[in-house]
Amino acid sequence: MSFRSFRFLVRFSKPHHHPHLSTHCSPLSSLRAPPCSPHYHHPHIDERLVLDQISHLFPIPNSKSQNPVSKPLEPPQPDAKPVDAFLLLEDKLRGVFLQKLKGKAAIETALSNVCVDVDVNVLGKVLNNGNLSGESMVTFFNWAVKQPGVPNEVGSYHVIVKALGRRKFFVFMMSVLCDMRKRGIDGDLLMLSIVIDSFVRAGHVSRAIQMFGSLDDLGVRRDTEALNVLLSCLCHRSHVGAANSVLNSMRGKVCFDVGTYNMVAGGWSKIGKVGEVERIMREMEADGVGPDCRTFGFLMESLGRVGRMDEAVEVFCAMREKNCQPDTAAYNAMIFNFVSVGDFEECMKYYNMMLSDNCEPDLDTFVRIITAFLRVRKVADALQMFDEMLRRGVVPSIGTITAFIKRLCSYGPPYAALVIYKKARKSGCVISMEAYKILLMRLSKVGKCGTLLSIWEEMQECGYSSDLEVYEYIICGLCNVGQLENAVLVMEEALGKGFCPSRLVYSKLSNKLLATKKTEMAYKLFLKIKHARSLENARNYWRSNGWHF
Structure with missing residues (x-):
């Protein structure tokens, strides 16, 4: 409206040839242009005069003046929630790195603006999930250790080193270890196991062995416990040959104990190398280290893997002659041997012997027996053993x-x-x-x-x-018993949360509604499904183009 008034003023200010208007006094007479001349073709309008006249015609009310037209009072708006209120804490922190900010200062400022109380648990969730790069993980960790909830100690470095090693970011992992040492923090055996296991899992066995030679960089002493950690990681990843070579190369440099030999013996027993286990036992006796129940357990387990059950029984009986009372590990070896061949009578015989010798069965004992019963569908025996496990206070994982x-x-x-x-x-x-x-x-x-x-x-x-699978199971279950109204309510709840059930589930519910003459309900559900599928197709299109809304 103001624009049209402005055009009216300009048009009114132009010279007119009507005689009755020339003698009429107007407050806008000052806006009239001078008469035309050969050297002047366009009228000159003073902009300040125009604005002054407009301000008189349309005055702007101030705060003290009352509006002639009073606007209706709007209802108070509820407190606005941030757009990322539905995200988890770790997702908010990882989302900072999606912005591709330039410079560490900008990234740390953005992380501080998230206003999240960071502790070790949140640190682990951010680093272990998602697809952050190695540089982003190190940047986030350096910011996190400055927060009051994350202590600057070796426990916090366990999290970042394990996360980097799992994704094979070995360059960044070694840089974090160097920064740890520069800050005066010494590593421990758990840090050594994390580093060595990361290399071994990635197939870098030689590099893991070299890491054992440079333990001074981690602040760990090269002793028997460190050697046992290296052998345990190698044997756990089925690199028992490399573990045996390390054992031979370290002979005379590091003192061996019974645990050192048991690490290698356990690795050979997993693949059924009875001769190698016997050789390890002979080396133990030559070095003056007596085998314990765990060593005999590895020997019996290796004999059972190759089907030499009678010899395994002889070894078990010979343990008492060598003043070695069988413990839970020895009984477990015999139980596992008979479970592997399906001889449940002998299995339960050794289980009862274990109880009579006051040896408490552990979680591994119950899990092996129950799993064997379930494999052959002896459900009653499995349930009885499960009750026995709970009664003895063994909590399953x-x-x-x-x-x-x-x-x-x-x-x-x-x-x-x-x-x-x-x-x-x-x-x-x-x-x-x-x-x-x-x-x-x-x-x-x-x-x-x-x-x-x-x-x-x-x-x-x-x-x-509840996710999409849960909603589909509930809808199908309600459809099978004829509770169609409840099934429709569950489907509407799923649609409200952004889950669009599959065409099979929707067709099942829709056909049952039509069969029971509930056409109106089926039609309303069809419209909602149609709208939900359009939204789902749009989301799929966005994500295929990298637009993560």
């Missing part, structure tokens, strides 16, 4: 529970899997997300809707968030 549930759900209804799940949860064991998904999948197929929803609720109570 999260991976062990997942393996048991996965094995039980591979055949038949998941009743036995639910028994293990409930007993493990009651005893305080941690259940993994994978175990929950396996249970939900099997329950949805057999149509146990009530148990399915209760397991889903318990999963959310444990802090796990």
Whole structure:
């Protein structure tokens, strides 16, 4: 409107040839241009006069003046949340490096602006996940150690060195070790094992052995414990030949103990080299080091791997003659031998002997026996052994529970899997997300809707968030028992969280709705699915072009 008024003023200020207007006094008479002349073709308008007249016509009200037109009061807006409020702490910190900032000062300033309390746990999550480069990882670590929550000690360097070694950033790993030494921090045996295992896992065996020769750079003494760490890493990665060469080269330079020989003997026993294990035992006796129960256990295990069970039994009986009382490791070797050949009677015989000798079975004992029972589908025996394990206070790990549930759900209804799940949860064991998904999948197929929803609720109570697979299992389970309205509600919840179920799951639900004459509900669901798929296709297109919104 102001623009049209300005045009009116300019047009009004031009000279007119109407006689009745020439005698009319106007407040805008000062804007009139002089008459035309041969040397003057365009009227000259003073801009200050124009602005002055506009200000008189359209006055700007000040804060004290009242507006003639009062605007309605707007409702108070809720507190605005930041756009990255849904991200995890580690994702916010890693997102700083996606900005491609120039200079360490700019990166450290951006990291400080994230306003996150960084501790060792957050440090590990940032470095162990994602796809940060080696330089970015070192830059973030140097900033993190300046924060009050991350101590500048060897424990913090364990995290960065392990993360760099896992991704084979050996140049940056060695630079971090040099900076650690410059700051006056000495390494320990755990740091030595991390460095050597990183090289060995990547296939750099010779470099790992060279690292043992330059332990002064880490601040670690070259003694028997350091040698045992090197041999353990080599044998754990099946480089027992290199470990045996190191053992021979260090003879006379470093003192050997029974653990040193056991490291190499254990490596040979894993591949069934009975002759090499016997040779190690002879070298032990020649050096005046007596074999212990673990050494005899390695010998019996190697004999069992090649099927020489009778000789393994003879070695077990000869232990008592050599004043070596069998312990849990020796009994485990015999139990594992009979488990490998499927002789469960002898297996349980040695298990009962172990209990009678006041040897407490460990987690490895129960896991081997239960896994063997489940492999041959002796579910009742497996459940009985699982109860025995919990009764003796042996707490299984999260991976062990997942393996048991996965094995039980591979055949038949998941009743036995639910028994293990409930007993493990009651005893305080941690259940993994994978175990929950396996249970939900099997329950949805057999149509146990009530148990399915209760397991889903318990999963959310444990802090796990539902993903696309979980929603699909719930929808299929509800469809199988005819609870279509609840299935639609679950699908709408999944769509609200940005998950678009597969076409198979949607077709199953839609066909059941149409079969039950619920056409309107099916049509509304179709519109929502159509909109969700369009959004999903857009997201896929963005990500394919590197636009991570």
